[in-house]
Amino acid sequence: MSALTEAQKKACDAFASATKSALSTVLNSLAPTQNADYPKPHVQEAPSDSLDPLLGNPSGVHVEVVYPSMRLSDFIGLSFNGNDTFEVKNGSLFGKVTFLVPVADVTLAVGKTIQVIYAVVRPDGVILSEILNLIVQPIAADKLPTPQITQASEDVLDLTTFDGGGDVTVEAWPLIAVGQTVWLTVSGPSGGPTMELLKAYVVTAADVSKGVRGTIARAELEKFTVGSELRVWVTVGFDRGGDEGEAIKFPNPVYTIEDFILFEAFNAANQDLLVGQSIGFPTMVLTARAGNVFIRDAGFFTLPPWITGSAITLGSPSSVLLTLNKPARKVRFGAFKSLIYTVSYFDEGGSLIWSHVSQQLESRIWFEYASSPDRKIKSISVVTGDNSSTFIDNFSMTQ
Known part of the structure; x- marks a missing residue:
């Protein structure tokens, strides 16, 4: 005894x-x-x-x-x-x-x-x-549902394929019951964002048949850099307790963040634009604002990767406004020949986000600017002011 x-x-x-x-x-x-x-x-x-x-x-x-x-x-x-x-x-x-x-x-x-x-x-x-x-025994991992981001395609989350936040769903799991507690977390690479979508959430009667879900806010998604990994973590307290450390871990999928990059190379027939005249391209509308603005084959001035094939050609001094069909978080374009530029970026309301005057000693340059996620770039003004022609080409826009 x-x-x-x-x-x-x-x-x-x-x-x-x-x-x-x-x-x-x-x-x-x-x-x-x-x-x-x-x-x-x-x-x-x-x-x-x-x-x-x-x-x-x-x-x-x-x-x-x-x-x-x-x-x-x-x-x-x-x-x-x-x-x-x-x-x-x-x-x-x-x-x-x-x-x-x-x-x-x-x-x-x-x-x-x-x-x-x-x-x-x-x-x-x-x-x-x-x-x-x-x-x-714990429930075998292959018997537990893997959390899914509804807007993802397989293991890729392309932010340009949807608006708003990302919906994370967890299907009803074996032995799901009212009162169980759920933790649903999304994390990025080391040092990156971590978001608690559900914290000690208590399973309801409706959840027993449908499972649970959480939403990643759009602003949080846009904090991830292109190509970075996003992980989804789910733990469930089958004992209805509030200690996540005692909860059962579910499979944790890894998604790759993609931000589709639109590209514009201005491949069109040669055109001369009068001041105030506009011409549309698949990704933007080009409007001549001052001086001489052309669409020309760069010819002798072709300089990969900055300038290839047809390009916007600006006489001196000249000004052009590029209005994007879809606002972008980041814009990059190549320029050649002119040594002085004023490049200004405007938001959807037409307000100036940032303006940059370049006085480079080099005759070739990438102009690149990234705005904050909550204030995207809608239009770009390029002004030249020296005595030689300027070529700009090969725009890439991250949505």
């Missing part, structure tokens, strides 16, 4: 109370003991005392109590993972009684090692069985 813990003593009190008989008065004056003649209970669905929670009966699992001295007058109570509210049973002529533990109780124990014990209540005392340390 071994000494009883306080928890075991409380369990015995509960068993005695559950008999609703005069025995409970007697029990209050008796000290329960553990006895090797009352072997640990056995779970039918758990060979070697290890239970796969998904292989049990849909109604639950069966706990068998067998001991040699079983009497019909015995009152037998069961404690499963601390729950001792099961209906008390009388002993059997066959020397065995079986308790059905509902699947809800099994679910609370997923991923844990729990204690299962029974008590035998007799007029002369309470006897506790040996303890079964039952391993309730």
Whole structure:
């Protein structure tokens, strides 16, 4: 025999109370003991005392109590993972009684090692069985749903294919139940953004059939750099607890952030624009504002990768406004020949975002500017002011 813990003593009190008989008065004056003649209970669905929670009966699992001295007058109570509210049973002529533990109780124990014990209540005392340390296995990873970002294509999240935020969904998982707690987090590379979409969220009745979801705000998505990785993390507290460290981890997918880059090379027939005249291209509208503005094959002035094929040609001094068909977060274009430029970037409301005067000693340059995610570039003004022609070409725009 071994000494009883306080928890075991409380369990015995509960068993005695559950008999609703005069025995409970007697029990209050008796000290329960553990006895090797009352072997640990056995779970039918758990060979070697290890239970796969998904292989049990849909109604639950069966706990068998067998001991040699079983009497019909015995009152037998069961404690499963601390729950001792099961209906008390009388002993059997066959020397065995079986308790059905509902699947809800099994679910609370997923991923844990729990204690299962029974008590035998007799007029002369309470006897506790040996303890079964039952391993309730975690649900296998291949049985758990992988979180999905609805707007992604396979493992690529292209921000130009949708507006607004990204919807993260987790389908209903095996043994999902009301009251379970969910943590849903999205993270980027080391040092990158981390967003808690759900924190100790409590599963509702509606979630049991549909699963759960969270939304990544658009502004947060746009903090990721092109080509960076976005990871989705889900953990579920099957025991309905608030400790994420004790929760079961789900598969965590990795997405690559893509930001489709629109490209404009002005491949069109030679054209001369009058001041105030506009010409449309697949990605933008070009408007001549001052001086001489042409679309010309650069010819002798072709200089890859800055200038290739047809290019915008600006006489001196000249000004051109480029209005993007779709606002962009970042714009880059090549320039050649002119040494002085004023390049100004405007938002969708026509307000100036940033203006840059370049006095480069080199005759070839990439102009590149990235705006904040909440104030995208809608138009670009380029002004030249020296005495030679200027070529600009090969625009790339990150949406």
